[in-house]
Amino acid sequence: MITFERVSKTYPGGSxxxxxxxxxIDRGSxxxxxxxxxxxxxxxxxxxxxxxxxxxxxxxxxxxNLSNSPDKxxxxxxxxxxxxxxxxxxxxxxxxxxxxxxxxxxxGLKYSDIRKRVRAALDKVGLLDKEIAWPLTLSGGEQQRVxxxxxxxxxxxxxxxxxxxxxxxxxLSRELFGLFExxxxxxxxxxxxxxxLDLIRQxxxxxxxxxxxxxxxxxxEGESS
Amino acid sequence: MRRRNRAWIRxxxxxxxxSLGVLYKHKVGTIMTVMVxxxxxxxxxxxxxxxxxxxxxxxxxxxxxxxxxFFKPGTTEDDVRRVxxxxxxxxxxxxxxxxxxxxxxxxxxxxxxxxESLDMLEENPLPWVMQVSPQRGTTEQLEERVAELTGFLQSxxxxxxxxxxxxxxQRLGRMMELGQATVSVLILLFGIAVVVVxxxxxxxxVASHAEEIEILALVGAGNAFVRQPFLYxxxxxxxxxxxxxxxxxxxxxLYLGRPLGLLLETYGSVFSLQGLGGQNxxxxxxGGGFLGWLGAWISVQRYLQRLKVxxxxxxx
Numbered sequence: 001m002i003t004f005e006r007v008s009k010t011y012p013g014g015s016x017x018x019x020x021x022x023x024x025i026d027r028g029s030x031x032x033x034x035x036x037x038x039x040x041x042x043x044x045x046x047x048x049x050x051x052x053x054x055x056x057x058x059x060x061x062x063x064x065n066l067s068n069s070p071d072k073x074x075x076x077x078x079x080x081x082x083x084x085x086x087x088x089x090x091x092x093x094x095x096x097x098x099x100x101x102x103x104x105x106x107x108g109l110k111y112s113d114i115r116k117r118v119r120a121a122l123d124k125v126g127l128l129d130k131e132i133a134w135p136l137t138l139s140g141g142e143q144q145r146v147x148x149x150x151x152x153x154x155x156x157x158x159x160x161x162x163x164x165x166x167x168x169x170x171x172l173s174r175e176l177f178g179l180f181e182x183x184x185x186x187x188x189x190x191x192x193x194x195x196x197l198d199l200i201r202q203x204x205x206x207x208x209x210x211x212x213x214x215x216x217x218x219x220x221e222g223e224s225s
Numbered sequence: 226m227r228r229r230n231r232a233w234i235r236x237x238x239x240x241x242x243x244s245l246g247v248l249y250k251h252k253v254g255t256i257m258t259v260m261v262x263x264x265x266x267x268x269x270x271x272x273x274x275x276x277x278x279x280x281x282x283x284x285x286x287x288x289x290x291x292x293x294x295f296f297k298p299g300t301t302e303d304d305v306r307r308v309x310x311x312x313x314x315x316x317x318x319x320x321x322x323x324x325x326x327x328x329x330x331x332x333x334x335x336x337x338x339x340x341e342s343l344d345m346l347e348e349n350p351l352p353w354v355m356q357v358s359p360q361r362g363t364t365e366q367l368e369e370r371v372a373e374l375t376g377f378l379q380s381x382x383x384x385x386x387x388x389x390x391x392x393x394x395q396r397l398g399r400m401m402e403l404g405q406a407t408v409s410v411l412i413l414l415f416g417i418a419v420v421v422v423x424x425x426x427x428x429x430x431v432a433s434h435a436e437e438i439e440i441l442a443l444v445g446a447g448n449a450f451v452r453q454p455f456l457y458x459x460x461x462x463x464x465x466x467x468x469x470x471x472x473x474x475x476x477x478x479l480y481l482g483r484p485l486g487l488l489l490e491t492y493g494s495v496f497s498l499q500g501l502g503g504q505n506x507x508x509x510x511x512g513g514g515f516l517g518w519l520g521a522w523i524s525v526q527r528y529l530q531r532l533k534v535x536x537x538x539x540x541x
Contacts, residue, residue, distance in 0.1 A: 049443075051539050071534045072447070079445030089440050105239055106446045108232025150444065 001027040001158060001189040002048060007057035009043050009213075017043035019213045020057075025191065027157070029221075030184035032200045033193040035210035041193040044210070045160050048191070050077040062157055079103065082151030082188075084161035088143045090135040096122070096146050097131040103154045121149040125179065141172040145179070152183060159183060161192045165199070173199055240453035247430070247454070248461055255462075258426050262466025265418045266513060267473045269411035270501065274474060276404045278499055291322075292374050293388045296353040300383045305353045308381060312357060316374060319358040326351040352385065368395070416516055423462050423520030427455050431528045442532045443539055451532070455525045456518055463517020467510040474501055 002025040009018040018040045025031050033041050046052040047059050050066050050073070059066045062080060069077070090099050097118050104114045122128045125145040135143055144164060151159055161180070165173035177192075177199055184190040194200060200207055209217035248255045296305060302325070309321050324332075329351040334343055357378075359370035375387045431438070438451055482498040501509070532538050 046539065049539075050534055052535055074534050075442075075445050075447035075450075077445075078443065081445075083443060085443075089443065091437055091440060102441065103444045105236070106441070106444065106450055108235045110231075110235070 001025050001029075001062060002191065003058070003060040004044075004047075005058040005060070007047065007054045007059055009040075009047065009052065010055045017213055018047075018054075021210075021213075021215050022057075023208060023215060023218060025189060027189055028184065028187050030181060030190040030203075030205050031192070032203075032205055032207045033191060033210065034195055034197065034200060034207055035216070036195070039210040040213045041210055042162065043213075045083075045162055045191075045193055048158075048160060049081055049083060050074040075106075079107065079154065080156050080158065082154070082156040082159040084144070084147050084151050084159070084164050086163040086166040088135070088147045090143060090146055090150075092134070092136055094135075095131070096127065096133050096135060096138070099135060099146060100149045100153050102150060107154060117153055118149075121153040122146075124152065124182075125149045140167050141176070144168065144176065148176075148179065152188070155188075157188060159188050159190045161190070161194075163194055164192065165194060165196050170199070174202075177203055236450060237453065240450075240457050244454040244457035244461060248458060254426075255465075258422065258462055259465045259469055261422055262419055262462060262513070262517070263469025263473060265415045265422070266466055266470035266509065269408055269415050270470055270474055270509065271477065272404070272411060273408045274478070274499070274501065276401065276408060279404075280401060291320075291356040291358040291389075292371060292378070294355040294357060294378055295385045295388070296355070296383055297385045298352055300353050302353070304383050305355065308378075308383065309355065312374075312377070316370075316377060317360070318370075318374065319360045320356075321358075322356040324354040324356070326353060329354060416512075419463065419466065419513065419516040420520040420523070423459050423517045424524045426462065427459055427521040427524040428528075430458060431455060431525060438528070438532075439538060448529050448532065451529065452522070452525045455521045459517040459519070459521025460514050461517070463513040463515065463520075464510060466517065467513025470513070471501060471506050471509055 002023075004021050004023050007018055007021045008016070010016045021040075021044070033044065035041055043052065047054055047066070048061055050069070054067050057067070061077065064073075064077070066077065091102075100118045100121055101114050104117060109117075119128065119131070122131060125148050127142060127145055127149065130138060130142065130146075135146060138146065148164075151161075159180070164180075165176055168176065173196060180190050180192060181203070204222055206221045207217070207219040208215060209219070294308075296308075305323060309323060312318060312321060326349045330343070330349050333339075333351070357374060359367060359374055361367070362370070371389055375389060378384055378387045441451055478498050478500045485498055530536070
């Protein structure tokens with residue numbers, strides 16, 4: 001699903017975020033990405049979402065080589081990738097349902113289909129009763145689940161999450177990881193950047209460890225470090 | 226293909242309504258912007274209407290474009306009639322009016338108020354006079370015909386002098402041209418003003434939606450989707466500005482029409498003030514809409530540079 005081939009990324013100004021990183025993530029698997037802050041986790045996610053281009057090497061996502069795709073393909077790449085952000089990135093002046101509906105509006109789906117799918121997505125994250133609520137009236141955990149509903153509503157083959165449990169207490173975090181596992185079991189590839197090491201160990205999933213822009217370790221599924 | 230078309234229509238209807246919603250939500254701002262636009266469009270249109278009304282008056286061409294011919298003293302009525310007949314056969318003017326010395330004297334007596342003093346004159350010093358109006362036409366045609374006419378008359382022995390207020394005609398023609406050129410310049414300048422006003426309004430609009438735009442782009446909205454609601458807003462601004470200008474013009478014509486009509490009546494002129502007309506109204510609305518759209522496009526396009534791959538998107 002995701003292939004990095006000797007990928008380097010140097011930002012204008014010379015700061016090197018990734019150096020010669022290679023790995024492969026299979027379709028339908030769930031993988032954690034960890035490392036100290038500034039290790040290159042965000043850059044990696046930005047490359048997969050085509051927010052950034054690799055300075056060297058190939059980034060191949062869902063059989064598409066992003067390194068030589070034109071800029072105008074970026075929206076398409078992002079539409080087939082569900083993204084979950086640490087700060088949720090919800091629109092405060094739109095209801096929960098409207099927020100979740102955004103990717104479908106962009107895709108131009110029929111209104112009745114949008115409604116159906118939004119309800120299905122909200123049901124999956126357990127927020128069906130919050131359809132017409134405003135995001136700011138929800139707790140942090142609930143807001144994050146709205147973000148997840150938005151990410152999965154168009155049933156993308158790939159789900160990325162950037163520190164999704166950053167502001168949540170351990171119980172909520174565990175719940176959320178359970179949700180990601182469910183989604184992955186239904187066939188989506190899930191990549192989670194996190195430094196919640198305790199939780200990562202408990203899930204016993206594959207873990208990619210970044211350090212100073214290099215892939216320092218690649219712990220396979222079932223092994224705990 | 227049909228599926229894609231339907232998706233396109235749905236996306237457009239979404240932007241269509243969301244843009245209207247935004248304008249409605251910021252009623253006061255919208256009204257102020259529309260007023261600025263309406264007045265900016267009203268000014269050149271007002272001048273345009275004034276000019277086209279002046280042009281439409283035609284200023285009784287036959288009366289003021291007449292060549293006045295003064296015959297030499299001692300010319301007889303027969304001589305005058307002969308000249309008149311010759312003129313008619315050769316140049317077929319619009320009208321010839323002959324004024325005998327007696328008629329001239331009577332007119333002068335009435336107009337000047339020298340009644341008593343004129344009685345002291347032993348004989349009538351006024352010559353035979355003829356007023357020849359060339360056929361009507363455009364200013365240029367008229368100039369040509371007048372030149373022909375005076376050329377012919379000056380070759381005759383019995384004629385002392387011909388007089389024509391040529392300059393007046395020329396001046397009027399040039400003034401109309403100048404006025405029309407001024408209208409063109411004003412339309413250009415105020416058209417630019419409309420684009421700039423809308424561009425600035427939309428720029429602020431875009432800035433206040435920066436967060437929304439960022440989120441839309443992150444979840445996969447293309448430039449077209451981000452741009453659409455703003456382009457629609459620009460279109461609405463321009464259309465409403467145009468509509469306001471048309472309404473202001475209509476009210477002005479209504480308001481000025483009666484006093485102007487009364488004024489012109491004292492000059493013996495029957496005249497009614499003409500408005501913009503259906504076709505021009507349509508042009509104003511279309512033009513306003515287009516200028517608004519253009520202003521919005523310029524603003525949004527500048528902002529969209531930030532959403533490029535490798536740009537600032539997603540780094541808050």
